[in-house]
Amino acid sequence: MNSPDDTPDSTTCPGCGAVLPGSQWPETPKYNASPECAEVAGELLGFEVQNAARLGYLHQLRIDAYGAQHVNPEGPRIGPVFALNGLYMFLERGSGNVDVRTAHSIMANSYDDWPRLVPPARAGELTAYDVLVAGGVDEVESTLLRWARQVWDAWPDNDRRTIRELTVKLVPERCFRTR
Numbered sequence: 001m002n003s004p005d006d007t008p009d010s011t012t013c014p015g016c017g018a019v020l021p022g023s024q025w026p027e028t029p030k031y032n033a034s035p036e037c038a039e040v041a042g043e044l045l046g047f048e049v050q051n052a053a054r055l056g057y058l059h060q061l062r063i064d065a066y067g068a069q070h071v072n073p074e075g076p077r078i079g080p081v082f083a084l085n086g087l088y089m090f091l092e093r094g095s096g097n098v099d100v101r102t103a104h105s106i107m108a109n110s111y112d113d114w115p116r117l118v119p120p121a122r123a124g125e126l127t128a129y130d131v132l133v134a135g136g137v138d139e140v141e142s143t144l145l146r147w148a149r150q151v152w153d154a155w156p157d158n159d160r161r162t163i164r165e166l167t168v169k170l171v172p173e174r175c176f177r178t179r
């Protein structure tokens with residue numbers, strides 16, 4: 001049942017499965033996300049900016065966790081490749097925001113035969129909404145880290161192996177903090 005202004009009562013995000021109250025947020029073509037989930041992602045960015053001293057180091061991880069959980073099947077192949085590359089570098093190589101952004105630009109300029117990665121039916125149980133409403137900055141930080149880990153772990157082993165191999169092949173050692 002729709003309300004008089006045609007805002008749905010609630011929507012289910014096709015990417016993460018979050019069921020959220022309907023809003024007027026405009027559609028986002030970049031990700032496979034409900035408008036409401038895209039609005040949550042914007043609010044999470046706002047929270048991060050307000051708490052930049054604590055959460056700034058998770059800036060790229062947040063973007064990549066969201067991207068790897070909301071892959072648009074019609075989108076460019078490089079989308080999920082970049083998202084998973086960022087998750088891999090943060091979670092397994094200790095890389096930070098600048099390392100991952102450097103890697104993305106190097107990768108974009110050195111390769112174009114990206115594999116077509118098909119996301120799992122459900123990429124993790126946690127969602128951006130769970131992160132946003134986790135509580136104060138400590139809870140948001142810990143939940144964001146768990147969310148990113150879940151999203152990475154939910155992708156098939158084969159795809160994660162492909163990402164590890166591509167990353168090691170294309171990205172210079174200086175972008176990795178751990179071996």
Ligand SMILES: [Zn+2]
Pocket residue numbers: 013014015016017018033034037038070127
């Ligand atoms: Zn979502």
